[in-house]
Amino acid sequence: MSDGSPAPKRSRVRRSVQSSVKLEDVARLAKVSTATASRVINSPEAVSAKTRLRVEKAIAELGWIPHGAAQALASLRTRTVGALIPTLGHQTIATMLESLQQTLGNAGYTLLLGRPDASRERTTVQLSKMIQNGVECMVLMGEDHPPELYALLEQRKIFYVIAYTTGAYGHTNCIGIDNHDEMRKMVSYLLGLGHRSFGIIAANHDHNDRIRLRIDAIRDTLAAEGIAVRPQHFKVVPNWTIACGRQGMQAILEEDVRPTAIICTNDYLATGAVIEAKAAGLSVPGDLSISGFDDNELASHMDPPLTTVHVPAAEMGRTIAEHVIFVLDGGEAELPLRLEAQLVIRNSTAAPPAGP
Known part of the structure; x- marks a missing residue:
């Protein structure tokens, strides 16, 4: 029942209004044609530096913001690149991604990120949504993706590049390192030190071809010398973290026979293995050699510093971005040769201890 007082006014949420400043206004202030301003x-590379500065000054003075949708319709370009990245917590992947984004950004491209899901079907749905958002290219991590994902890319004619590998599973559009060959170099080095008894700590690799290739390299290289890793010395842990490295090392140390060298499929696992071995009273590398892969920042600051494989992550991100930009801007470029990793020998590995 009303008491006669006026009803309170309802507040309205105002929609943002597009600026009334138009490109023609920018061109007029900069004293250039609308086409030149465009x-x-x-x-920007098609315009002289002097003219570009005048237009940029006019844009700043007028506060003009280009309408993204209108630009895309006018040019049939969105200048957007998508990437499916499994994690941002892994330093090497994050470094690659930062370099990728910076190089794309410098060329006027936007990077849209997605994360592969444990459900491969949901990963494909996520890709579909990124395509609906106008991505012109996709960057994938590794080759191990569902056939439906590749089929969707081919159906929609979306150019894509596969990072961190060189196409061991049949794809030719890869930019990265040869995971098998780089791990082979590590195993050959350990064999050269005299090791004949090995353990492996690896993250779950059901959908990770890079890790599978590294494991295959360990087995293949050892098999060539008539050596096999005992099943009890091959530990697959749930994730790639330091805690999982400790878990894998602890499981190996519980066995009656201990290997003299532990090969880990990344530096985080190797870091955890070193910590756990030292917690058990073992000397690294006096009693046990431990190696990693990636050469993250922590590797050189460990006690002892880790022997590992340096992955050129920043170079990889930049190379991928430069290739994507060239192709999307109308070029036809052959993919570069594989990127070279580097075996980095530090103090976590040495000759095996002498027998009794």
């Missing part, structure tokens, strides 16, 4: 926005 080129400064869409193809």
Whole structure:
């Protein structure tokens, strides 16, 4: 029942209004044609530095913001690249991604991120949504993705690049390192030190071809010398973290016979293995040699510093971005040769201890 007082006014949420400043206004202030102003926005390399500065000054003075949807419709370009990245917590992957984003950004491209799901079907759905958002190219981590994902890319004619590998499973559009060959170098080095008894700590690799290739390299290289890893010395842990490295090392140390060298499929696992071995009273590398892969920042600061494989992550991100930009801007470029990793020998490995 009303008491006669006026009803309170309802507040309205105001929608943002597109600026009334138009590209023509920018061109007029910069004393150039509208077409020239447009080129400064869409193809700055085609305009002289002097003209570009005048247009940029006019844009700043007027506060003009280009309408993204209108630009895309006008040019049939969104200048958006998508990437399916499994994690941002792994330093090497994050470094690659930062370099990728920076190089794309410098060329006027936007990077849209997605994360592969444990459900491969949901991963494909996520890709579909990224395509609906206008990505012109996709960057994938490794080759191990569902056939439906590749089929969708081919059906929609979306250009894609596969990072961190060189195409061991049949794809030719890969930019990265040869995971098998780089791990082979590590195993050959340990064999050269005199090791004949090995353990492996690996993260779950059901959908990770890079890790599978590293494991295959360990087995293949040892088999060539007539050596096999005992099943009880091959530990697959749930994840790639330091805690999982400790878990894998603890399981190996519980066995009656201890290997003299532990090969880990990344530096985080190797770090955990070193910590757990030392907690058990063992000397690294006096009693046990431990190696990693990736060469993250922690590797060189460990006690002892880790022997590992240095992955050129920043170079990888930059190379992928440069290739993507060239192709999307109308070029036809052959993919570069594989990127070279580097065996980095530090103090976590040495000759095996002498027998009794």
